[in-house]
Amino acid sequence: MKDKxxxxxxxxxxxxAICVALAILFGNGRVLSLTIGxxxxxxxxxxxxxxxxxxxxxxxxMAGVAADLLSCALVGYVPIxxxxxxxxxxxxxxxxxxRKVAQFEESLRVSLAVTSGHVVGSMIVKTVGLVLxxxxxxIPTLIGRIVEYALIGAIExxxxxxxxxxxxxxxxxxxxx
Numbered sequence: 001m002k003d004k005x006x007x008x009x010x011x012x013x014x015x016x017a018i019c020v021a022l023a024i025l026f027g028n029g030r031v032l033s034l035t036i037g038x039x040x041x042x043x044x045x046x047x048x049x050x051x052x053x054x055x056x057x058x059x060x061x062m063a064g065v066a067a068d069l070l071s072c073a074l075v076g077y078v079p080i081x082x083x084x085x086x087x088x089x090x091x092x093x094x095x096x097x098x099r100k101v102a103q104f105e106e107s108l109r110v111s112l113a114v115t116s117g118h119v120v121g122s123m124i125v126k127t128v129g130l131v132l133x134x135x136x137x138x139i140p141t142l143i144g145r146i147v148e149y150a151l152i153g154a155i156e157x158x159x160x161x162x163x164x165x166x167x168x169x170x171x172x173x174x175x176x177x
Contacts, residue, residue, distance in 0.1 A: 012055050016063050019047035023067035028075050039148050045090050046156045049117050050163065052095030053110065054173055060091025064121070082129025090121030099176060106175060110164060111157045118149045118156075 027044020034041045048067060052060020064087035072079045094117035101109050127145050131138050167173035 057095035086126030
């Protein structure tokens, strides 16, 4: 895909596809995932965050949307538009934040990227989508999801830092400045 404002290499598309596949695997209950009402305890957003960090906010958003839509298709759910938008926000915000805080040390950059993606995408947008779709009470659901994503976010921060460090050592990732 090439135009003057958006350029994605074939290798990047392949890596994004791997991120989408891992997000589906980790997020829809197949591996390392537990769903209880409006709460899904998983690391399914980690590959989406990594896509945003490695390939930029647009690619992160596309990976989030693709993972949500494909996951719904595979499980047999009807996509919830605001939840799909929230999935895109997770990757998009992570990528945007990572680039906007380039002056910070790498671990802090990654931590801020993961946090911003979860605050905007998971805690706000997806919560509103779940409340409007299923009629969950807003405040208890929001409080529960804040606690849930504070814990999940901390785990994903550590994993993202370790994964990106390994990719950098292998020459597969150079942080954009």
